[in-house]
Amino acid sequence: MSTTTAPQTAVAAAPGQRWLHLVAIWAFLIAAPLWMGHIGGYDALYSRILIFGLAAMGLNLLLGFTGMMSFGHAAYFGLGAYGAGFVLRYWIHSTPLAILCGILLGTVFGVIFGALMMRRTGIYFAMLTIAFSQICYYFAYSWNSVTGGYDGLRGFTRAPLHFGSYVIDIRDNGLVFYYFVLAIFFVCTALMGALLRSPLGRTMIALRENPQRARFLGIPNEQHVWIAFAISTLFTSVAGALYALLNNFADPTALYYVISGNIVIMAVLGGMLNFWGPLLGAAVFVWLEDYISSQTVNWMSFIGVIFVVVVLFFPRGLLGFVKRRSA
Amino acid sequence: MSLLQIRGVSKAFGSLIAVNNVTLDIEPGELRAVIGPNGAGKTTFFNLITGFFPPTSGQILLDGKDITRATAVERIRMGMARTFQITQIFPELTTRENIQIAAETAMGFRLRTWLSRAERAAVSSRIEETLVAARLTEQADRLVGELSHGDQRSAEIAMALALKPRILLLDEPTAGMGEQETFQVAGLIRRLHKHTGYTIMLVEHDMRVVFNLADRIVVLTEGTMLAEGTPREIADNPAVQAAYLGTAE
Amino acid sequence: MLTLILFNLTNGIILGLFYVLMALGVSLILNLSNVINFAHGNFLALGGYFAFSLAPYLGYWGAFIVAPILIGVLGLIVEQTMIKRVYARPHVYSLLLTFGLSFIIQDMCRTIWGVNGLPLSIPNALNSPLSNQFFFLTGYRIFLVAVVIVAVAALFAFLGFTRVGTRIRAGTFDLDTVSALGINIGLLRALNFALGIGLAGLAGVLAGGQIGLNPNMGDNLVLPSFIAIIVGGIGSLTGTLVGGLVIGVASALTSVWWSAGSNVVMYILMVVILVARPRGIMGEEGMMT
Numbered sequence: 092m093s094t095t096t097a098p099q100t101a102v103a104a105a106p107g108q109r110w111l112h113l114v115a116i117w118a119f120l121i122a123a124p125l126w127m128g129h130i131g132g133y134d135a136l137y138s139r140i141l142i143f144g145l146a147a148m149g150l151n152l153l154l155g156f157t158g159m160m161s162f163g164h165a166a167y168f169g170l171g172a173y174g175a176g177f178v179l180r181y182w183i184h185s186t187p188l189a190i191l192c193g194i195l196l197g198t199v200f201g202v203i204f205g206a207l208m209m210r211r212t213g214i215y216f217a218m219l220t221i222a223f224s225q226i227c228y229y230f231a232y233s234w235n236s237v238t239g240g241y242d243g244l245r246g247f248t249r250a251p252l253h254f255g256s257y258v259i260d261i262r263d264n265g266l267v268f269y270y271f272v273l274a275i276f277f278v279c280t281a282l283m284g285a286l287l288r289s290p291l292g293r294t295m296i297a298l299r300e301n302p303q304r305a306r307f308l309g310i311p312n313e314q315h316v317w318i319a320f321a322i323s324t325l326f327t328s329v330a331g332a333l334y335a336l337l338n339n340f341a342d343p344t345a346l347y348y349v350i351s352g353n354i355v356i357m358a359v360l361g362g363m364l365n366f367w368g369p370l371l372g373a374a375v376f377v378w379l380e381d382y383i384s385s386q387t388v389n390w391m392s393f394i395g396v397i398f399v400v401v402v403l404f405f406p407r408g409l410l411g412f413v414k415r416r417s418a
Numbered sequence: 419m420s421l422l423q424i425r426g427v428s429k430a431f432g433s434l435i436a437v438n439n440v441t442l443d444i445e446p447g448e449l450r451a452v453i454g455p456n457g458a459g460k461t462t463f464f465n466l467i468t469g470f471f472p473p474t475s476g477q478i479l480l481d482g483k484d485i486t487r488a489t490a491v492e493r494i495r496m497g498m499a500r501t502f503q504i505t506q507i508f509p510e511l512t513t514r515e516n517i518q519i520a521a522e523t524a525m526g527f528r529l530r531t532w533l534s535r536a537e538r539a540a541v542s543s544r545i546e547e548t549l550v551a552a553r554l555t556e557q558a559d560r561l562v563g564e565l566s567h568g569d570q571r572s573a574e575i576a577m578a579l580a581l582k583p584r585i586l587l588l589d590e591p592t593a594g595m596g597e598q599e600t601f602q603v604a605g606l607i608r609r610l611h612k613h614t615g616y617t618i619m620l621v622e623h624d625m626r627v628v629f630n631l632a633d634r635i636v637v638l639t640e641g642t643m644l645a646e647g648t649p650r651e652i653a654d655n656p657a658v659q660a661a662y663l664g665t666a667e
Numbered sequence: 668m669l670t671l672i673l674f675n676l677t678n679g680i681i682l683g684l685f686y687v688l689m690a691l692g693v694s695l696i697l698n699l700s701n702v703i704n705f706a707h708g709n710f711l712a713l714g715g716y717f718a719f720s721l722a723p724y725l726g727y728w729g730a731f732i733v734a735p736i737l738i739g740v741l742g743l744i745v746e747q748t749m750i751k752r753v754y755a756r757p758h759v760y761s762l763l764l765t766f767g768l769s770f771i772i773q774d775m776c777r778t779i780w781g782v783n784g785l786p787l788s789i790p791n792a793l794n795s796p797l798s799n800q801f802f803f804l805t806g807y808r809i810f811l812v813a814v815v816i817v818a819v820a821a822l823f824a825f826l827g828f829t830r831v832g833t834r835i836r837a838g839t840f841d842l843d844t845v846s847a848l849g850i851n852i853g854l855l856r857a858l859n860f861a862l863g864i865g866l867a868g869l870a871g872v873l874a875g876g877q878i879g880l881n882p883n884m885g886d887n888l889v890l891p892s893f894i895a896i897i898v899g900g901i902g903s904l905t906g907t908l909v910g911g912l913v914i915g916v917a918s919a920l921t922s923v924w925w926s927a928g929s930n931v932v933m934y935i936l937m938v939v940i941l942v943a944r945p946r947g948i949m950g951e952e953g954m955m956t
């Protein structure tokens with residue numbers, strides 16, 4: 092995936108600078124809902140941005156850091172959503188369990204599909220990711236009795252969090268829910284950052300940089316692609332589970348390939364060589380989509396134009412010129 | 419016993435026989451050069467040894483163990499390391515990170531998400547050791563894609579060294595290099611061989627490099643082994659003079 | 668029961684032929700340019716709409732001929748202005764580009780021709796059933812089958828026997844060598860792209876007469892055409908042909924017993940093929956890597 096970029100001359104950010112970046116990012120995320128209402132934001136929008144940001148960052152472990160193209164991550168996003176929905180709708184009114192089951196459902200399929208795809212590379216890998224995501228879509232769509240079919244899984248709400256007798260009301264208070272999502276986002280990004288700074292994470296980057304070299308250092312490409320794929324789907328399914336909680340429903344559009352495309356464009360728009368790029372991309376894309384769809388019936392054209400413009404004129408994304416890693 | 423035994427190995431691409439029935443033994447500690455004109459099958463020969471693809475026929479043994487059908491990764495685990503004719507590195511990582519990936523893989527940490535303090539220290543010391551051996555300490559924190567050709571080549575060899583291989587296979591390590599850089603890389607190879615005692619197999623184009631470095635030389639033309647012997651013997655061999663030396667220079 | 672099976676079999680073959688036309692276009696572009704064309708189904712829809720708008724002036728037969736050609740020309744323009752700029756880049760860019768184009772074209776269709784379905788009227792001669800018992804064998808369906816057979820045969824003849832066609836096939840296997848021979852790859856890819864898109868246009872005209880026109884009419888055909896390519900074997904046009912027919916017939920027959928299963932079965936087929944024979948039915952060894 093490194094072929095678009097001219098050699099990057101910047102040297103790795105100094106550790107001190109990295110902490111500064113982190114503090115700035117987190118300060119912004121914590122403070123955002125408190126003032127962004129003035130420029131047209133609202134609680135559910137912020138949560139949506141974080142959720143898609145997380146999905147795109149999960150995808151980007153594969154796209155930006157392993158150099159493998161998935162155009163089917165909607166599957167794991169959607170499975171995460173349905174997994175969470177199933178728990179709340181059919182089993183138990185517990186938010187943590189809902190999230191866990193969402194992750195489980197998405198990741199199990201990530202592992203299975205990953206195993207079937209891990210030997211392919213390039214455009215053929217991408218093609219299979221699309222096909223597999225479509226399987227999930229059709230199941231969700233057709234299996235009416237369980238998934239609610241076209242209308243989706245409805246009739247559940249996220250449950251407040253109970254810590255002994257102390258209750259955090261994430262159900263009725265959108266702002267509190269935002270901070271709940273932010274907390275999970277924090278855990279996930281911390282894990283992703285740690286992964287990328289670990290030996291396993293470095294093998295992923297090695298695959299992106301030069302798979303042949305990696306293999307002839309003793310890294311079995313297929314196995315590592317598989318693992319990277321599974322990890323990537325794990326984080327995307329966390330996002331999916333949160334998405335079901337945000338909406339209080341899970342429907343087949345969450346699994347549709349349009350979502351896959353959206354997640355990819357977020358990563359590219361923000362800058363896929365940058366750890367935080369996909370979050371920025373998600374913020375810009377989700378906000379624009381929200382705004383445009385409220386302004387014109389031709390919103391699809393505008394979204395399409397965003398894709399085309401990004402590809403033709405900003406292929407490196409908004410953070411493309413900023414240093415590659417500031418995890 | 420020979421470290422590497424190659425027995426009647428051939429490789430056909432369709433009707434083209436790129437390597438034709440080559441038999442060869444490499445002894446521990448030896449530096450063996452493979453020379454031959456362009457298209458002679460040298461790279462293909464290396465690809466067969468390192469498991470890039472399987473031979474059409476023949477047998478390859480490492481330490482007496484048959485590895486003819488072993489995958490590339492298995493062979494590397496058994497002690498092979500190679501570089502490529504066109505330098506293969508991780509261009510957007512630093513030299514240190516390039517070597518680190520090799521070291522961590524060789525030390526069995528490639529699937530780990532967490533290393534203990536002791537393990538990290540072991541990795542670091544292997545990296546430093548390798549940087550020193552390849553004389554890349556100064557370039558350690560620069561992106562390897564931005565180094566000079568010679569340094570990139572040294573970095574690629576360093577990655578192979580970080581594997582602590584029992585046999586090192588270098589495919590045209592001085593290909594496309596100027597005087598200065600050829601000198602640098604040849605010096606590195608010589609040090610590795612003479613001082614550290616590495617077993618090295620090397621494909622070369624540059625005659626001076628080969629005649630000064632190698633213990634023994636193999637001449638390959640059109641996939642077949644034309645001659646085998648010490649540099650002196652090869653230089654005096656009339657068939658080699660006719661087929662290779664006379665035409666190449 | 669027999670009639671039902673025959674009915675579904677006919678449907679399956681018709682559907683399979685649409686998959687084939689679509690998949691051959693997608694496959695041509697994929698093989699030579701390494702681009703997955705997400706917008707292929709939207710070019711199909713455009714083909715139908717073009718025919719609809721041209722028919723009042725040119726008549727059905729005029730529109731039938733002209734619309735696919737115009738779509739091919741449109742494809743050429745799109746390739747020259749946009750697609751060709753991302754050939755040298757990682758695949759993610761071409762995917763995103765065709766994905767964005769698919770949004771734009773779909774929205775254009777919606778804006779110009781409306782959200783509601785439109786009928787593409789076909790000549791009366793093609794409209795009547797040939798027999799009462801086999802009510803599903805209309806003249807139009809026979810016509811459709813014949814057109815697709817002719818188109819596919821023409822395509823294979825073109826690829827097999829003309830100079831440009833031979834070069835396209837050679838480029839599929841080894842682009843570097845073809846380019847080293849001094850052949851203009853850019854031109855070859857442009858022609859090939861136009862050809863693939865033209866096939867989508869033809870499929871659109873045919874589909875319009877069968878199911879009517881709507882802005883999303885191609886959507887249900889794009890993804891199955893990907894499956895057809897995978898099942899048939901990536902890199903092999905013959906494989907794509909076989910793959911398209913196989914999944915078309917398999918899904919139609921499944922719907923005899925399990926109506927919701929018609930889509931699911933092609934995915935199951937794909938998974939089975941991937942596990943049992945990773946290179947697909949006709950794929951070359953190594954093409955799927």
Ligand SMILES: Nc1ncnc2c1ncn2[C@@H]1O[C@H](COP(=O)(O)OP(=O)(O)O)[C@@H](O)[C@H]1O
Nearest residue numbers: 431434436454455456457458459460461462463
């Ligand atoms: N993967 C391959 N497929 C087909 N032919 C190949 C392949 N690799 C090498 N060849 C052919 O084998 C012959 C030997 O090539 P090579 O081993 O690269 O030669 P050398 O390294 O001595 O220059 C050449 O004619 C080359 O074209």
Ligand SMILES: [Mg+2]
Nearest residue numbers: 460461462503
């Ligand atoms: Mg060579």
